[in-house]
Amino acid sequence: MFLEDIVLRGYIRLLPLFPSISCGTKQVEYPDNVFFYSQFPQEKELKGEIIELDSIFFRYPFRVRVEGDKVIVMDLHGIDYYAHLFQYPSFRYLSSFGRRGDSPAEMLSIENIRFYNHNIWTLDANKRELIRLGFSSSDDLLLRDEVVTLGEDILRPLDFAIYNDTSFIIPDYSGDSRLCWVNRNGISMSKIGTIPSVKKKALQNARPALAQAWRSFLDYNSHNNVLAMVTQLGEVLEVYNLKDSTYVVRIGENGEPEFKVADGYGIPTGIMGFSDVQVTDSAIYTVFHGTSFKDIAQQSGRLPDGGKYIYVFDLDGEPRCKYVLDHYVCGISVNETTKMIIATDVNSDQPIIKYHFK
Template identity: 60%
Template structure:
């Protein structure tokens, strides 16, 4: 068993090392507009709105829906029955005590298990179905090595390995085993900013903060930048890697006291790799525009677009929504997208794809 796991890790590492080492000019492909633009009108899903302050992520698995609240004062995750969204239970109690969660950034299903990232404690917690079958209880905590800088996202590559973005600037990803030990750092940030890559890597890594997703059925790992408009697609089965750069370009920033201060646009806020495509929430608003709107009393948070790419990163379709959203859960078989809207009291939206 150990031998098989070791081979999996080595294969992943070799691919990421070889693909990420490509120069940006060799791996990057620009894209312009999408061949299709479709307007979608959502319907509100009735839920217990008293539970949420900032519903950031929504994940549907089987007959359960998990919604993560980024700024919760009580519990970071709420569980509902699917498809009627009947409230079941809350988990990830906020606090500093053992078994409690200090701060959370993401949740992910793996079969019947739900993994919750505790950024504050640098832990990835696994929750399993309770005996009653209608709630989840904490069953495992993966404590991440201290040498790994702040963990803001994760995916599970297999039962023994996690992939998380690297914010040291020295590589693109960190590979972490089930005990939280750093196996190795792999890849480089695919930027054309050679000066920052050589002299300001931590600031560059902050500016290149990316949201990631991985689909084990097709082997596609996708990363989208929170700033700018960059999509990276790694196929871990056929060893291909491509960087797609949209009209807004790479993340823009300036360095101040070692930190990367954003100066361009808000880019993506969530990404999902399905069996057929890559779906990503896109904002596309400049920080100047956001500040001007705030001064006028206009407080709108989120993105109004869902970009759809092929599994090779080719633009397929742009959905224009009637709400500003943050997180998505795509069900291709039903043709449905669930989304979170932090701007309204009823935060769960349902969109029917056309």
Template identity: 60%
Template sequence: MPLRIAHIISIAYIFLFISCTSESVISGKKDYTDFPQEQELKAKTILLDTALFRYPFRLHIGDRKAVVLDLHGTDYFFHAFSYPDFRYLSSFGKRGDAPQDMLSAENCRWNGAFLWTLDANKSELTRFEFALSGDSLLRQEAVSLDRDILRALDFVMCEDSTFIIPDYSGDSRFCKVCRDGKLMYKFGAIPTVNEDALQSARPALAQAWRSFIDYNPRNGILAVATQLGEVLEIYNLKDSTHVVCMGPHGEPEFQVSGGYGIPTGIMGFSDVQVTDRAIYTVFHGRSFKDIARDVQNGVNHLDGGQYIYVFSLTGEPLKKYILDHYICGILVDEQRGVIYATDVNRDEPILEYSVKTI
């Protein structure tokens, strides 16, 4: 089975973890139907000097380096390049069963000169540092996550060297985790108005609201974009405000079958980035019904979203970019006025879009 099809199908089976106990609270809601500005963008292909990727999913920069996460990497999950010229440096995060290998990779985050990675299958965060030569990464430490944290699928780092991890137990929206991996406390709630699901299908509801997250310590904004439906949540951790932005496709939709939640609505967002000025998201908007029909009919289904939605830091819709490629992940460089994107459908998967940033 092709990887991109397997990735889509796997979404239907991600909803298997345990239940919710807290009531859902919406503390400020904004509905949007459109964007005041639209712009079509044409990509420039970044020509790399090596062929490495099977499913390039995420892209992060820091310390004049760019690191690409290959979700289905054969030998390594991460590949480092110099930035902004994208000259290949090294690969790390070896896939395997040895104690220092990784079983899976969900994301990576920069913290100064250090890079942290998340392995959900081992429930472990690992810190890497570049060698003095600057062309390879060295494994510095591994942090085992508290057993009360149910299968971490994403994470961000806070300015106080703690972690925020989505909570898939259903008890809350997030776990705050200290530097040694111990659970400190939980916060937030699923902002649903689906009372039936809250009463009778909380486990499936919690997983249907699986989200991608990003945090900017300079402005204190934590952005949360749902993988299903069209919901963007904005937590301002400096003033404790919480805004829920709901698009035309609404909440994540699902049916319960055999105790599991099966998605029935649309593929929503696949990445989010909080810059100093705005929130950028990758949006798909295609229904699972259409995707399944394409697969059944042997249509060459392109994985990814063709839109970048831009919101203000308080949730106002600002701009819609319409792309000439289907992409999964983005990296916004406001200083240089470019957005880099990953296209898993191409042999040369790194794209560059020139934009006038918000």
């Protein structure tokens, strides 16, 4: 199994028999495009407003996506369905989709959801399928219109972004590169990047394990051609400007993802890092946890899931603002025009939180 099986509670399973790759790093060992940060120029507290929903019970509302008059909430561990469609901004329930099951029209897992050209795309990692859904004539149902089966050379697709009408971007977990470009036939066309780690032994001898430790969430904005990735462990932001081919890495005070391997299991030794990222037209918004796995283990599940921080970076990855929240959240949808953030709180029976920011 892979690092998506990380605990959201504190425990990782990895491919067996890889050597330990937990070790310290020194800033001087990194290349010139790697920069370090420890604080933000601004820090502000945000108070949330709970949006009451009375029609849906969520088990783990991990993602929220808003576009126009529609909002989708993705339930990572949904009982019957993995995603639910609501009217926005009223949050009136419309319908559910992504039925759980192993038939051809059902899903075994869900990783992310994207709006694109009045359609919805989602990823089923267990079936290795990207699925396009279109709105019904009544505009309140989503129907499966297309399935893209991913090639076997794409190792365990755990997230995706839409690059254009004909291709997707998917993280590469072979360890040989960082990102894959995949066409609408599910075929890998090209790969770029490398894992920005200074752990030379791991890069030479345990790349798949290292790639799993560097499991990242990503987002791409076609208006400015900026793609951002944030690590689920540690505190690393990677920014690709696909227009001018520049690449910058920003590492916070918690450093690279850290884990050790024992009896075929990867045990996190650092922190739970980021859980979501959104590239807007002017900034990069991320959800940051910062909880150590030592504390998670000692508290035996009593700690809330999620992060109390939204870190904001400019499009070059420079720290801009740190928002301190009054809820622990996992997913966000940011609207810079209305200055509003919709977030998901997996710890609450009323999991949708609305924040206003300046």
